[in-house]
Structure formats: C-alpha cells, structure tokens
Amino acid sequence: MLAFIVRRLIQSVVVMFFVAMLAFAMFRFVGDPVHQMVGIETSLEEREALRVKLGLRDPIYVQFARFVGNAATGEFGISYQHQRLVSDMIRERMPATLELSIISALFSLFVGVPMGVYTGLHRHGWLSKVFMTASLIGISLPTFLIGILLIFVFAVLLGWLPSFGRGEVVELGFWRTGLLTVSGLKALIMPAFTLGLFQLTLIMRLVRAEMLEVLRTDYIKFARARGLTNRAVNFGHALKNTLVPVITITGLQLGSIIAFAIITETVFQWPGMGLMFLQAIQNVDIPIMAAYLIMIAFFFVAINLIVDMLYYVVDPRLRVDVAKAHGHG
Amino acid sequence: MRKTMMVLGMAAAVAVSSASVAEAKTFRWAFQGDAQSLDPHSLNETFTLGLLGNVYEGLVRRGPDLQTSSRHWPRSWESRGPEIAGGFHLRKGVKYHNGNAFTADDVVFTYERTIAEGSDVKTRMATVATVNKVDDHTVDFVTTAPNPILTSEWATWYIMDKEWSEANGSARPTDVTAGKENHATRNANGTGPFIVVSRETDVKTVMKPNPMWWDKDVKHNLTEVILTPIGSDATRVAALLSGEIDMMYPVPVQDMKRINDNADTSVMAGPELRTIFLGMDQSRDELLHSSVKGKNPFKDIRVREAFYRAINIDAIKSKVMRNLADPSALMISPKLFASHAAKFKRVEYDVKKSKELLAAAGYPDGFEVGMDCPNNRYVNDEKICQAAVAMLAQASAIKVNLLAQPKALYFKKVLRPSWDTSFYLLGWTPGSFDSWNVMYNIIGSPKDSGRGKFNLTGYANPKFDALTDKVLSETDAVKRDEMIRQAYRMSVDDIAYIPLHQQGLAWGKKKSISLKQRADNQFMLYHVTVN
Numbered sequence: 001m002l003a004f005i006v007r008r009l010i011q012s013v014v015v016m017f018f019v020a021m022l023a024f025a026m027f028r029f030v031g032d033p034v035h036q037m038v039g040i041e042t043s044l045e046e047r048e049a050l051r052v053k054l055g056l057r058d059p060i061y062v063q064f065a066r067f068v069g070n071a072a073t074g075e076f077g078i079s080y081q082h083q084r085l086v087s088d089m090i091r092e093r094m095p096a097t098l099e100l101s102i103i104s105a106l107f108s109l110f111v112g113v114p115m116g117v118y119t120g121l122h123r124h125g126w127l128s129k130v131f132m133t134a135s136l137i138g139i140s141l142p143t144f145l146i147g148i149l150l151i152f153v154f155a156v157l158l159g160w161l162p163s164f165g166r167g168e169v170v171e172l173g174f175w176r177t178g179l180l181t182v183s184g185l186k187a188l189i190m191p192a193f194t195l196g197l198f199q200l201t202l203i204m205r206l207v208r209a210e211m212l213e214v215l216r217t218d219y220i221k222f223a224r225a226r227g228l229t230n231r232a233v234n235f236g237h238a239l240k241n242t243l244v245p246v247i248t249i250t251g252l253q254l255g256s257i258i259a260f261a262i263i264t265e266t267v268f269q270w271p272g273m274g275l276m277f278l279q280a281i282q283n284v285d286i287p288i289m290a291a292y293l294i295m296i297a298f299f300f301v302a303i304n305l306i307v308d309m310l311y312y313v314v315d316p317r318l319r320v321d322v323a324k325a326h327g328h329g
Numbered sequence: 330m331r332k333t334m335m336v337l338g339m340a341a342a343v344a345v346s347s348a349s350v351a352e353a354k355t356f357r358w359a360f361q362g363d364a365q366s367l368d369p370h371s372l373n374e375t376f377t378l379g380l381l382g383n384v385y386e387g388l389v390r391r392g393p394d395l396q397t398s399s400r401h402w403p404r405s406w407e408s409r410g411p412e413i414a415g416g417f418h419l420r421k422g423v424k425y426h427n428g429n430a431f432t433a434d435d436v437v438f439t440y441e442r443t444i445a446e447g448s449d450v451k452t453r454m455a456t457v458a459t460v461n462k463v464d465d466h467t468v469d470f471v472t473t474a475p476n477p478i479l480t481s482e483w484a485t486w487y488i489m490d491k492e493w494s495e496a497n498g499s500a501r502p503t504d505v506t507a508g509k510e511n512h513a514t515r516n517a518n519g520t521g522p523f524i525v526v527s528r529e530t531d532v533k534t535v536m537k538p539n540p541m542w543w544d545k546d547v548k549h550n551l552t553e554v555i556l557t558p559i560g561s562d563a564t565r566v567a568a569l570l571s572g573e574i575d576m577m578y579p580v581p582v583q584d585m586k587r588i589n590d591n592a593d594t595s596v597m598a599g600p601e602l603r604t605i606f607l608g609m610d611q612s613r614d615e616l617l618h619s620s621v622k623g624k625n626p627f628k629d630i631r632v633r634e635a636f637y638r639a640i641n642i643d644a645i646k647s648k649v650m651r652n653l654a655d656p657s658a659l660m661i662s663p664k665l666f667a668s669h670a671a672k673f674k675r676v677e678y679d680v681k682k683s684k685e686l687l688a689a690a691g692y693p694d695g696f697e698v699g700m701d702c703p704n705n706r707y708v709n710d711e712k713i714c715q716a717a718v719a720m721l722a723q724a725s726a727i728k729v730n731l732l733a734q735p736k737a738l739y740f741k742k743v744l745r746p747s748w749d750t751s752f753y754l755l756g757w758t759p760g761s762f763d764s765w766n767v768m769y770n771i772i773g774s775p776k777d778s779g780r781g782k783f784n785l786t787g788y789a790n791p792k793f794d795a796l797t798d799k800v801l802s803e804t805d806a807v808k809r810d811e812m813i814r815q816a817y818r819m820s821v822d823d824i825a826y827i828p829l830h831q832q833g834l835a836w837g838k839k840k841s842i843s844l845k846q847r848a849d850n851q852f853m854l855y856h857v858t859v860n
Contacts, residue, residue: 031737035744037505039373041452041760041770043779044745054505082530083366083503083514092529148563155571163567164559165532269559271532279362279531279560282705284737 008308012301019297020071023290024064033080033284054080067290076291081283086291090273095175096166097265097272101257103179103188104196109250112200116207117239120215135201143260147194147267154190162187164269195264199253206249210242251307255300354859355553356842358852359565359577363531363558368513369487370448370502373760378485379851380556383536385487385519388417388436389480393845393856395664395762397480419466423543425490426517426524433462438491438500447502452760453486477804481761485851493518522547522855523554533557536854549855569594569837575859576842578852580835582651582709588837597836597846600655602662603758605707607640607717607827609633609751612775612787616751618699618730626696627751627786633824635686637676639724640717640827649712653833659817661759661767662831664848669814673821675828680724687725695726701753702731703739708832714754743785745775750785756832757783758849764813768797772820788825 033054034047051057055066070076076086119128155163167183169176178184214220215238223233262274269275273292280288364377369385372378389397423431440460443450456476461469472479494500497512504511517525522544523536536554557574559565562581568574570591580588585596609627610616616625626632642656656675657663663670687695702714711733721727729752734742743750759766774789775781780797781789796816803809820826834850845856 031735031739032741033737035740036737037372038449039760040757040783041373041766042449044782045779046451048746078503078505078510080505081365083368083371083505084510084530088510089530148567151564151567155573156567159571162573163571164564164573165557267561267564269557269561269564271529275560276531282735282737 004312005309008305012305015301016294016297017068020068020294021064023293024067027284027286027289030281030289031284033286036283036285037080071290071294077287079280079285079288081280081285081288086287089276089288090291090295091174092176093271093273093276095177096270097258097261097274099177099179100188100191100195100264100270100272101254101261104192105199105250105254105257107192108196108199108203112203113207113239113246115200116204117211117234119204120208120211121234123212131204135204138197138201143194143198143263144267146197147190147264150190150194151267160186161190166271191264191268191270194267195257195261199250199257202253203246203250206246207239207242210245211238214238214241248307251303255296255303258299259296353552354550355555356551356576356854356857356859357555357557357574359557359559359568359574361558361560361562361565361579363534363556366503366514367517367525367528368499368502368511369489369519370443370450371514373449373452375758375850378487379849379853380534381487381517381519382485382521382851383523383554383854384517384521384525385489386521387484387486387488389483391484391847391849393847393853395848397484416463417468417470419468420543421466423520424541425493425520426539426541427490427493429490429492429518431488431490431520432465433468434465435488435491436460436468437462438494439486439488442489442494442501443486445501447504449502450486453482475802475804477802477806477809478761478763478765481763485760487519489513490518522549526553531558547855549857550859551854551857554854566837569839572839576836576838576844576857578834578836579708580837582653582835584837585651585653585835593839593841594837595840597834597838597844598653599834599846600662600664600831600848601758601834601850602665602762602848603707603756603832603850604657604660604662605654605710605713605754605756605829605832606657606660607636607829608753608755608784608786609636609827610786611825612789616698617749618751620697620728621692626690626692626698629690630824631686631690632692633827634676635683635690635725636721636727637824637827638679638683638686639721639727640829641678641720642675642829643678644720645713645716646830649709649716650830650833653708653835654830655833656830657828658821660757660771660820660826660828661764662848665759665762666764666810666813666817668810669817672814673817676824683724684726687727695728697728697730698752699730699732699750701739701743701750702733703736703754704733706736706739707754707756710754710756713829717754745782745785748785753785754829755783755785762849764817765797765800768793768800768813768816772816772825773797786825788820788823790819790823790825793819 034051037050038047055063074087078084079086079089082089115131119131122128151163154161162183165187166178167187168181169178169184170180178188220233220238223237261272262278264270265272265274266278276288277292360376362376364380365372366377367381369381391397419431419433425431437460440454440457442448443454456472456474456479457470458473459471461471463469470479494513499511499513503514515528522539522542524539526535526537528534534556538551559568559577565577566581566584566588569577569588572593580596588594588596611625611627613625615623616627646652646654646656658673658675659666659670687693700714700718702711704711714731714733718729718731721729741747743753757767757771769780770783772788772793773781773784774791774794775784775787780794793816796812800809800812803812834846834848836846838844841860843858843860847853
C-alpha cells in the first residue's frame with residue numbers, strides 16, 4: 001500500500017513538472033506583459049527597464065528555474081495588473097468558484113440520477129423521450145449560449161434573477177460565502193444550472209445505460225421472483241449497482257467543472273478564479289496565469305490520486321493482483 | 330426609566346434609518362473592466378485615472394466641456410519670470426478623507442512620488458525641474474524651459490497626503506518586483522468628492538460622498554455609488570436592460586438600438602478625443618511584409634495617396650461604426666485644435682484616381698502587403714481593418730494580408746523595439762489635450778531622444794521637427810496655433826498618415842439618470858443626478 005502511494009506521488013510530481021513546463025512555454029506566446037502594465041505615453045526606455053526588472057530579459061532556463069522554484073514553494077509573487085499578492089487574490093476568489101462548482105455538481109447528480117433511473121425504467125414513456133431530447137440540447141449547445149439565453153429570459157424578460165455577480169456575500173472567517181443570503185442564492189441559480197447542464201446529461205445517460213444493463217441481470221429477476229416491491233428492486237438492488245461508475249465519473253468531473261467554470265464565470269461575471277484567469281490571459285498577467293494553471297493541475301492530480309487510492313481500498317481484486325505480482329516477482 | 334430611554338433611542342434610530350432610506354440615492358454602474366489600482370500614480374490609463382478623479386483631485390480641474398474650470402484648488406497663479414510657472418496659491422481649509430489638512434508639503438511630496446521609480450505618470454512632471462514650497466499654501470513650479478501647457482495634464486495629476494502615505498509605507502508607487510502589496514493599491518485618501526468605502530478588485534467598489542468636500546457648488550444627489558465591472562458585452566447590456574444597474578459603458582455599437590428601444594433606457598453618444606488612423610511604413614528600404622522586393626512602395630507618395638483614396642470613410646462610419654464615429658482629416662480631434670481644424674479636409678474617396686495613382690507609381694496590378702490590427706483595443710478595431718482590406722482589394726487590387734490579434738500580442742509586435750509592421754491601425758489620444766503631444770509622439774521623426782516613439786511609419790521631416798520644438802515653448806497662443814497649423818499642413822500634404830475618425834463614446838443609462846459625458850471618456854460621479 002505504502003509503495004503504491006509513494007509511486008503515485010512520484011508520478012504526480014512528474015506530471016506537475018510537465019504542466020509547469022507547458023504553462024511556461026505558453027506564457028511566451030501570449031504577448032508582452034509590459035505594454036499592458038504601463039500607459040501609452042511611457043517611454044521605451046522605461047518599458048525596457050521594467051522588462052529587465054521583471055526578469056523577462058534573463059535567459060529562458062533562468063526564468064524557468066525561477067518559475068519552478070516559486071511554484072514549488074507556493075510563492076507566485078505580485079499580479080502585474082492588480083499589484084496584489086497572487087496568493088491573496090486566489091484565496092479570495094477560490095470560494096466563489098468552489099461554491100459554484102460543488103453546487104452545480106450536486107445539482108447534476110441529484111437531478112441527473114433520478115432522470116436516468118426514470119428513463120431507464122420507462123424507456124418508451126413520453127416523459128423519457130422529453131428528457132432524452134432535452135439532454136441532447138444540453139450536450140450540443142455551447143455553454144456561453146445557454147448562459148446568454150438564460151440571462152435574456154430570466155433576467156431581462158422576466159426580471160426574476162440577477163444577470164450578473166454573486167449577490168450579497170457573508171464573511172465566515174477566510175471563506176466568503178454567497179449561500180447564506182437570498183440574493184446570493186438567487187444569483188447562484190443560473191450559473192450553477194449552466195455549468196451543471198452538461199454533467200447532468202452525462203450522468204443521466206450513464207445511469208440510464210447502467211440501469212438497462214443491470215435490469216437484465218439474474219439477481220434482479222430473482223429479486224422480482226421473491227416478490228419484493230418495485231421500489232425495493234429498482235432502488236435497493238438495481239440503482240445501487242449502477243452507482244460505482246457514476247461516483248467515479250462524478251468525482252473526476254468535479255475537476256473539470258472547476259477548470260471549465262471559466263466560460264460560465266465570464267458570462268455571468270461570477271467573481272471566481274476562472275474569470276480572473278481569463279482576464280489575466282488578456283493582460284498577460286503571468287503570475288496569475290502561472291498560479292492558476294499550477295493549482296488546477298494540482299486539483300486534477302490530487303483527485304486522481306484519491307480516486308486511485310479509493311479503488312485500492314474498495315476493490316479487493318486489485319490488492320490480490322498486486323500481492324500476486326509481488327509473489328511472482 | 331432605562332427601558333424608556335432604550336425604546337426612545339430605538340425609535341429615533343428607526344426614524345433616522347427610514348428617513349435615510351427614503352432619500353437614499355444609490356447609483357449602480359458598470360464598466361467593462363476595473364481600475365487596476367487605487368494608487369493614482371501607478372498607471373496612466375483613462376479608466377483608472379477617471380475613477381480616481383472622483384476620489385483624488387489634481388491642482389486643476391476640467392469641466393464637462395473639458396475646459397479648465399475655475400473651480401480648482403489654486404485660487405490663482407501667476408508667472409514669475411519665464412522659467413517659474415509661479416506661485417500656486419492653494420485653497421485653504423481643504424481636508425483629506427481622514428481629516429488631515431491639505432498643504433504645500435503634499436504637493437512637494439506628490440511631485441517626488443511622481444518622478445520616483447514605478448510611477449507611470451512621470452510625463453505630468455516632464456518639464457518640471459523642482460517644486461518649491463513658499464509657505465503652507467503657496468507652491469512654485471520651476472520648469473526647465475518656458476512651458477505654455479504646463480498645467481494641461483494636471484487635472485489627472487492627483488495630490489496625495491504626505492502624512493498618510495508615509496505612515497502606511499506608500500511613499501513610493503508599487504514596485505511589482507518587490508513581492509509585496511502597497512497600501513495605496515487598495516486604500517485611498519484623497520480630498521475628492523467621494524470616499525472609497527470598500528474595494529474588491531474586479532468585483533465591487535463602494536463609494537460614499539465626502540461630506541467635507543470643499544466645493545459646495547457642485548450638486549449631485551447620490552448617497553452611495555456601487556461600481557461592478559462586467560466584462561462580457563452581452564451581460565453588461567442585459568444588466569442595464571433588466572434595471573439592475575443604472576448606467577454602464579461602453580455600449581457595444583450593435584446593441585445601441587436595443588437599449589434605445591427599451592422604454593426605460595437610452596444611449597448617450599458623443600465623439601471621443603481618440604483618433605483612429607492607419608500608418609504605412611515609409612522608412613525601410615524594403616517592406617517587411619510585402620510581395621514587392623528590393624524597394625518600399627510606401628516611399629512613393631502616390632501609393633500613399635492611392636491607399637487614402639481607396640478608403641470609403643463614409644461606409645466605415647455608417648456600416649462598421651453605425652454612425653458612432655466622426656471622420657477625421659487630422660491626427661488630433663478638432664475639439665482640441667478648434668482654431669484651425671476646419672481648414673483641413675480629408676483626401677476624397679476616389680476609386681478611379683486611386684487606380685490611376687497606383688498605375689503611375691508602377692503597380693497597375695497592385696501588390697501584397699501585410700497589415701497589423703488589434704482586435705480588442707478600440708471600438709470595432711478588427712472590423713475597421715477588415716473593411717479597409719476589402720476596400721483596398723476592390724479599389725486598387727491591393728491584396729492585404731490582415732493579422733488581427735489581441736492587444737497584448739499586437740502591441741508587442743508593432744511597437745518598438747520589435748517594430749515589426751508594414752501597415753497598421755492605431756489610435757491615439759493626446760494626454761495633454763494639446764497638439765504638441767501628437768506632433769512629438771506620433772508624427773515627429775523617430776529618434777533615440779524619444780521623439781516619434783509611437784511613429785511606426787518612420788515618417789521623418791526635419792522641418793516638422795523644428796516647428797514641433799518651437800511649439801513647445803511658444804507662449805503666444807495665436808502664434809502657437811499658427812505654427813501647429815503649418816506643421817499639420819506639411820504632414821497632411823505628405824500623407825504621413827491616413828486618419829480615419831474620432832471614435833464615438835456610447836454610454837448606456839436609465840432615463841431617470843442625468844449625467845454629463847466628457848469627450849475624454851472620464852466619468853465624473855459629481856455630475857450624476859438620480860431622479
């Protein structure tokens with residue numbers, strides 16, 4: 001077990017290193033940060049002096065070594081644009097992104113699973129057909145379009161929900177939450193729906209397929225033969241056995257929800273990390289871009305590591321195989 | 330007894346709060362971005378300085394018409410010999426938001442902060458040699474040479490409190506390489522009409538009026554101001570239409586009609602000072618991006634004129650800009666050169682003549698040239714370039730290979746030191762509201778001294794430069810304007826540039842809001858009334 005974790009950790013470090021390298025290579029193609037940091041009348045000499053000062057004129061390997069060194073210690077310096085500590089900015093922005101991501105993941109799970117079960121049980125019901133058609137729309141429409149359509153209908157035409165922002169927030173120590181105010185909750189509805197829609201359709205289709213599979217198995221037939229109620233069969237026996245892949249997918253998708261919140265956050269001006277990252281790209285704010293990319297990579301690596309370890313705990317066969325392999329070796 | 334007191338107290342508190350609720354005029358507005366910093370010396374950029382103009386004040390102030398207003402701090406100043414701009418008599422009794430008194434020491438301190446490393450507003454003090462305190466409310470500015478436009482940039486040269494800045498370790502502007510934040514980045518202590526209550530960069534900035542503000546004649550009825558940047562155009566428009574915000578800018582030109590059609594909202598449009606123009610590399614012996622080898626076609630004035638004549642400026646105005654533009658014959662807004670601007674006319678759009686000129690220059694079948702264009706800097710910048718490309722192809726068989734990219738990449742490519750462009754679109758607003766700035770930076774011959782630093786065409790005319798230097802120190806306004814006219818005449822006759830238009834301003838607002846729009850795109854909250 002310990003050897004497994006150590007091996008995984010080493011692999012994670014290698015992955016992080018390559019992400020750092022790719023991120024660093026990318027910075028060289030987004031433009032010149034200095035022109036974004038000064039007004040247009042600033043002289044060329046001053047611009048050049050600033051470039052030297054920022055270390056942009058150092059040899060590439062020196063810049064990369066400095067970047068990796070800083071990233072390893074979690075020190076990302078000051079944002080070129082906002083002139084504030086990047087770590088402070090990320091700490092302020094992270095709660096907004098995490099709340100949005102987790103709420104939309106829960107939304108997709110708690111709506112997607114029942115819809116999947118329903119469509120699995122009633123394959124030819126008209127409601128199932130509605131669900132399946134609607135899910136096609138959810139998969140095929142781009143996020144920003146869904147967002148803008150929602151804003152147009154619910155904010156402009158009906159005036160029910162706010163078109164942008166996060167509403168009133170409450171400070172809970174270091175965590176700034178929007179979940180405790182009415183305006184915060186109202187502001188969350190459209191972004192969470194937009195972000196969760198794709199996952200919802202994914203989960204619904206997955207559950208449906210798994211249900212169809214499981215319902216054909218012998219133990220379901222036996223359960224029915226035993227005279228159990230439909231509810232007990234469908235939920236107690238069938239659904240339970242479909243959940244293993246669903247949980248895996250949901251866990252892995254959480255990482256991508258966080259990473260791909262960028263578009264949703266931009267459309268709704270949601271003050272999270274994704275919005276900050278997009279603005280940083282436009283302004284070539286390298287410290288923010290670096291911090292964000294490294295952090296997202298870390299999320300992915302950490303989630304994968306946890307999932308791997310859960311497999312190891314949950315699945316006895318994995319342990320047996322490893323033991324055997326060692327035995328033979 | 331105690332209970333009665335408490336009840337009375339509570340009743341009074343309720344009465345007070347309900348009274349203030351009834352009168353509360355909260356003004357919510359949005360811009361596409363946020364001020365980068367609250368430090369008034371860290372970035373010379375319109376929005377940042379405009380927002381801070383509500384919190385800090387300069388030694389002079391501009392009114393809605395951009396004329397220097399008489400309502401500024403120095404009650405008067407006089408010239409004491411050619412090199413001393415003279416005794417600025419500062420207004421007495423002016424206080425900072427924290428209660429500190431405003432004195433001559435603050436002006437001297439601000440001067441030192443302005444010329445320190447990390448400051449981006451050094452040009453404000455470029456011709457000032459020293460600033461001397463005469464007494465607590467009198468300051469002398471000693472200049473390196475007589476300067477007729479010394480105070481023209483001072484409306485955005487904001488005075489900071491020496492005591493407050495030093496106490497908070499902000500005596501110098503932020504150094505981005507120092508690894509720590511400057512107190513003045515997120516905190517402000519000005520003398521201006523509004524006080525920053527809270528600041529969350531890019532999310533929300535709340536201000537309230539400054540009850541101690543010295544200028545009691547300027548009236549607004551706001552009790553609270555909330556700025557929430559909204560980056561996405563569609564969302565910003567939706568927020569205005571749904572009534573969540575009272576005002577926002579810029580309005581995307583394609584949404585102007587929608588906002589005007591809505592019962593409660595309208596667009597305020599007007600010309601901005603920024604001039605959009607095309608430049609052609611006429612200095613290199615061979616163009617960097619062209620099918621013509623061994624020579625530079627733009628060196629031939631006939632080719633430059635052919636390009637000018639191929640541009641149908643009225644079509645750009647009506648189709649691309651939806652009339653939110655004023656075609657321009659000069660490299661400066663006519664508002665800033667009112668005395669002679671009307672004498673200049675654009676070279677007329679004439680496809681036939683354009684073809685003839687090209688043929689005469691030896692390019693009857695046109696040629697290929699690369700063009701650089703930003704796509705997120707000016708109003709519809711990329712679309713203007715696309716229109717120009719189509720017009721050149723149609724009129725003169727010129728094949729333009731357009732490279733439109735985000736400003737971060739665009740400026741890196743075209744500006745010096747890389748200076749990698751043959752044909753480009755750029756915009757310019759003279760920060761000083763004066764022609765000398767345009768003559769020196771844009772049209773002047775590129776020199777190591779800094780002259781012509783944004784002249785990417787390489788146009789070089791020694792006579793023009795000589796006039797530019799005379800303009801700098803000529804104090805007689807009439808003579809000075811005549812020199813400027815002569816200089817512009819030279820560069821216009823040489824077709825140094827192809828000016829396109831002054832782009833327009835479009836601010837969206839609720840009809841219940843009244844405000845004043847300034848052509849420099851600075852938004853002053855003290856001109857706002859919520860009805």
